[in-house]
Amino acid sequence: MKPSDEKKSFEVLGLGEVMLRLSPVGKERVSYCETFEKMAGGSELNVVAGISMLGMRTGMITKLPRNDIGKFIKHKIRYTGTSDDYIIYDDSEEKRLGVYYYESGAYPRLPVVSYDRKGSSFTTFRHSELPEDIYTSTHIFHTSGITLALDEGVCQSAMEMMHKFYKAGALISFDVNYRASLWSEEKARETITSLLPMIDILFVSEETLRRMFGMKGELTEIHREFAKKYSSLKVIASTKRTVISSQKHTFTSLIYDCKEDRHFGDAPYENIDVIDRIGSGDAYVAGALYGLRRFGTIEAAAEYGDAMAAVKNTVIGDMTECDLADIERVIKNHKETGPKSEMIR
Numbered sequence: 001m002k003p004s005d006e007k008k009s010f011e012v013l014g015l016g017e018v019m020l021r022l023s024p025v026g027k028e029r030v031s032y033c034e035t036f037e038k039m040a041g042g043s044e045l046n047v048v049a050g051i052s053m054l055g056m057r058t059g060m061i062t063k064l065p066r067n068d069i070g071k072f073i074k075h076k077i078r079y080t081g082t083s084d085d086y087i088i089y090d091d092s093e094e095k096r097l098g099v100y101y102y103e104s105g106a107y108p109r110l111p112v113v114s115y116d117r118k119g120s121s122f123t124t125f126r127h128s129e130l131p132e133d134i135y136t137s138t139h140i141f142h143t144s145g146i147t148l149a150l151d152e153g154v155c156q157s158a159m160e161m162m163h164k165f166y167k168a169g170a171l172i173s174f175d176v177n178y179r180a181s182l183w184s185e186e187k188a189r190e191t192i193t194s195l196l197p198m199i200d201i202l203f204v205s206e207e208t209l210r211r212m213f214g215m216k217g218e219l220t221e222i223h224r225e226f227a228k229k230y231s232s233l234k235v236i237a238s239t240k241r242t243v244i245s246s247q248k249h250t251f252t253s254l255i256y257d258c259k260e261d262r263h264f265g266d267a268p269y270e271n272i273d274v275i276d277r278i279g280s281g282d283a284y285v286a287g288a289l290y291g292l293r294r295f296g297t298i299e300a301a302a303e304y305g306d307a308m309a310a311v312k313n314t315v316i317g318d319m320t321e322c323d324l325a326d327i328e329r330v331i332k333n334h335k336e337t338g339p340k341s342e343m344i345r
Contacts, residue, residue, distance in 0.1 A: 010083070010138040011056040011293055012173075015158060016044030016147045017122040018062050018073050019098040021278075021318060030103045030114065040076035041100070041318030043144050043177055046279045049080035050286025050308060050320045054327065056293065059083035059138070063125040065095035070121075073097065080319060088129045090121035097121065102278055105246035111277070115181065123150055127157040127164075140201075140289060141165040142173040148191055149182035159195060166198040171234075175203040175285055178212060185212045196230040201292065203237050203285050219254055220263050227258035234258055235298065239284055239309070240268070247274050251309050253284065255298040264298045269310040269334065276316045283312035283320040287327070307331045 021041040024033035048058035060082050064070035066089040077084050098117030105111035141162065148155045166172050174195070178188055189212050196202075206222075209215045215222040223236045235257060242250040252268035287308030291300030307330045312320040329344075 006139075008137060008139050009057070010059050012048055012051050012058045012140040012142055012289060013061060013086070013134070013138040014044035014048040014058070015061040015141070015143040015161060016042050017098055017117070017120065017150060018042040018045045018060070018064065018077070019100050019117060019120075020069060020073070021100055021102055023102045023104070027104055027106050030101050030112065036101075037316075038072070039317045040073050041279065043146050043175065043279075043282050044142060045077065045082070046282030046318050046320070047142055047175075047286045047289070049077070049082050050283050050312075051290050051293075052081040053320065053322060054286070054290050054304075054324045056290060057083070059086055061086040061130070061134075063088040063090055063122045063129075065090045065097050065121045067095065069097050070095075086130060086134060088125060090124060092121075092124070094119065095121050104276065107245045107247070109246075111246060113278075117150075123154060125154055125157060127161050130161075135161075135164045135168040135170070138165070138170050139293065140171045140173050142175070142285070142289065144175040144177040145188060145192060146177050146179055146182065149179060149188065155191065162195060162198060171200040172198055173201040173203070173285075173289060174199045175281075176205070176208050176212075177203075177281070178205075178208050188212060197232050199230070199232060201235045201237070201289070202226075202233055203239075203288070206238050206240070209238070220256070223254075223256035223258075223263070224261065227256065235292065235301070237284075237288055237301065237305070239281060239305075240265075242268075244271070248272065249274050249277065249313060251280070251306060251313070253288075253302055253306055253309075255288070255302050255305075257298045262298070264302050266299075266302045266306050267334070269306060272310050272313045274313045277313055279318035279320070280309045280312040282318070284309035286320065303331050307334065 021039040022036040052058045098120035101114040103112040237255045239253045249272045250270045254265040284305040288301040288305035291304035
């Protein structure tokens with residue numbers, strides 16, 4: 001998949017809700033702690049922020065309340081180098097930012113996520129609030145199933161935006177990112193299936209392919225069958241995470257080049273020291289899109305995606321805190337055999 005050299009304002013634009021994340025300090029529990037750490041998070045923001053920190057220009061499309069907590073989110077978006085040109089502000093009396101609480105786990109206690117996002121400002125977002133020239137401004141448009149599931153009006157707007165970006169020549173990137181707490185498998189399958197004919201880059205887990213889409217067989221054959229059914233697909237990427245414990249994971253992925261009928265999977269990152277797993281899947285998407293956009297190969301997509309996901313697991317917060325030098329050092333170290341340095345100094 002060769003990247004276009006056409007001049008655009010953005011490499012990637014993402015559409016989605018940005019929320020306030022509140023987490024107990026350390027390993028405390030939400031139901032007993034008295035202090036929360038305040039952070040920003042949201043699937044699509046995690047993706048475009050990750051790409052931005054690797055050096056490509058990205059932008060976030062979202063809607064925030066025009067108040068101090070909305071200002072906090074705007075500052076966090078700007079901190080990553082992500083453009084806030086397409087942030088819409090809610091001035092209504094009902095304006096609010098969605099909140100989620102994240103409790104870190106410790107074996108045998110699992111991590112817990114609790115949402116308080118119903119009726120947030122983002123659920124009032126409509127594509128008519130955006131300028132028409134946005135549709136010719138980017139090489140890639142990215143969104144996810146989370147955004148489609150939040151609100152019927154948002155879903156219709158997101159689908160219309162995908163059509164407009166697609167017609168304008170942008171590549172459409174979509175992460176299925178199924179959340180059972182937001183919608184049923186039946187509704188998700190019906191909605192996403194209607195969009196597949198215009199999706200170029202699909203991120204979908206093996207579990208979702210088997211459960212939601214009813215696919216059977218080896219993952220390589222599932223990818224091939226899916227690509228035959230939806231000929232618009234250029235790339236299908238599925239992550240593979242093995243949870244050893246709350247603090248130890250192994251991570252890799254399998255990527256399929258649909259046009260060349262070719263798979264690639266890199267050696268896994270084994271026994272990752274997990275500090276905070278939230279956003280690691282989004283970090284993978286960021287790295288994979290960066291690799292595809294910069295190098296145009298599934299090998300680069302897998303290398304950068306796997307490395308970004310592995311590093312994200314080791315830092316607190318939803319977003320990956322690293323730059324290109326950090327990631328390329330991780331990739332280089334991952335490929336080396338024999339003795340390795342235990343410290344950078």
